[in-house]
Amino acid sequence: MKNYDVLVVGAGFAGATIARKRAEQGKKVLVVEKRAHIGGNMYECEGENGIRVHLYGPHIFHTNSERAFQFLKEFGEFFPYEHKVLGKIDGKLVPIPFNYTSLEMLFDKENAEKIKLKLKRNFPDVEKISILDLVKHNDVDIKEFGQYVYDKVFANYTAKQWGTTVDKIDTSVINRVPVVLGYDDRYFKDKFQYMPKEGFTKLFENILNHENIEVRLNMNVKDILKIDFEKKKTYINGEEFGGEIFYTGALDELMNYEYGNLPYRTLELKFENYPEEYYQENSVVNYPNEEEFTRITEFKYLTKQEDKEHTTILKEYPAQFDIHNPKYADPYYPINNDKNQEIYKKYQDKLASISNIKLCGRLAEYKYYNMDAVIDRALTLCE
Template structure:
């Protein structure tokens, strides 16, 4: 008899497994894939280069609690991600900053001057409802078309005017020369990779793991008390209110007989090519190797569900599933797929730590 059956061995499931096991609970964690670590899974390819199977995973957080918690299972390698955009035949920093504007327009503006420059370009929108509104409101149409419109269309197969404001709000505009992609307090990569971190997280004697296992095949066979489900919530309920749409990515890896391919970790292609970006893993991992591996990302509607699509009508479908889930008090839904929300890794960890506290407090209430 297991106390908890956890479906999914990514961040959401693994953090809960570790926390509950540390409290003396017996855990069975199952995953359809043949490996742990979910989409954060990394491994050494034939050339000995550490690559991320499901595209680049770059860790950043403002939460000291999350950073310290994961730090129990890994040493960190400080890393600040930088992204260039291929725009008008130049490679310029993304998010848009002072350098981006000066290089694109051949100017030599100061921070104050670039604030005025962007204000002169901006098309004020009110209320701000869509991703298009967010960008036009800050930088205007020209920069919107150079940096956002094409990239968003490729990534989501929707015009920014059809997407929730939260999508482009993730990418700020800066008036200084800060060219880091993220400005979070803690920015680092697990020193020996994500998979090694997950191995340590899941090494507790109270945790059993079954890979290449669909939970439906064992749910009526293996006894357990409580289910934690990190898969797609619509799948759990057999799509009774319809299928929640996701975007997937077709990853194309290439190993090159040269030390480096590009000048930074990621280069975005907002207006050219079918792929959205190219990432070179050695920047992320700090590895030394005479060869290098890059990955091209081609967004697609088919494939593993990676990105919930933030639109009002999708949220309404999810809300129906969420309401239905309230009739299942013995099942907890969590993670990006279980709550149909576009979370970063640190947000998923924080969500799982919060859910652990909720479960613990409920159990204490029952005992009293």
């Protein structure tokens, strides 16, 4: 490592942003990535039918962070994209989050008008409301409406997603499920909603394309990095390395699972190709109830790729993460509870004695981050 000032582990948004910033500051940066490609979970590639897909699940860029968007815009062009989601409820495809259109599609006219009137009276000038506020309301019609949305949109979906019954889900999660009091059917309300014209992978290629950055793929940092906790020193390929190390992988893996595994939920992703222009009427359709999968994504809506004869969809089956089974070995969603936070903190405290290692990103911080938040966090770390 004599030729490098900085080691970055992982070429997802956390690692790529840090590598770029340090390179621009004149540092020689080595990026080590254990997968065969850059981009982390944002990786986008062409399938055998020529359709571009997000290999680790659909990713939509949306942010209120001017700084994160400004950073990205330097590395590619973007087109405006406002994401919309439909959900299959009682055999109909209705807007999700549930809004007045969903209400009108699923309730008879008289009932729908009555509920809308009551919602308007009880929540004047409110754009969206938590489902819990409806379920707990003392007006019987509002309460029943809230319960309907809770049962049909939230309960089974969440149980599938987290592999548990809904009563075990933290109320903070339930609190975040909104009902929109109006006709706005956009899934996100952020100020900036765009997708990269040439796809996410091209964006990563551009971010990492700098004379001070070298990327090595198919390399697990565990094979080259040793941490000596007694001497409080780090070694790369046997030689002491005192430069900065930014680690964006899983913390339990780095620390040899000394305090146990950090649990995750994962996804089994099943791609299907069809010889037709479109498979469904929208980019994402949620299946909260009867089906085993949670949603179907059709990528052409996200990439705006034109092809009248081919399309590719993705069905997502939530599953238990299992490091020993390659089918389930991708950590997707941290399972955030007190017990797991305690394990995480033990790792974090032990690593704090090694002053040149910094943690950044969804795995290293054991935290669900949207991509803009990861970019923001990486930019802050580099300042």
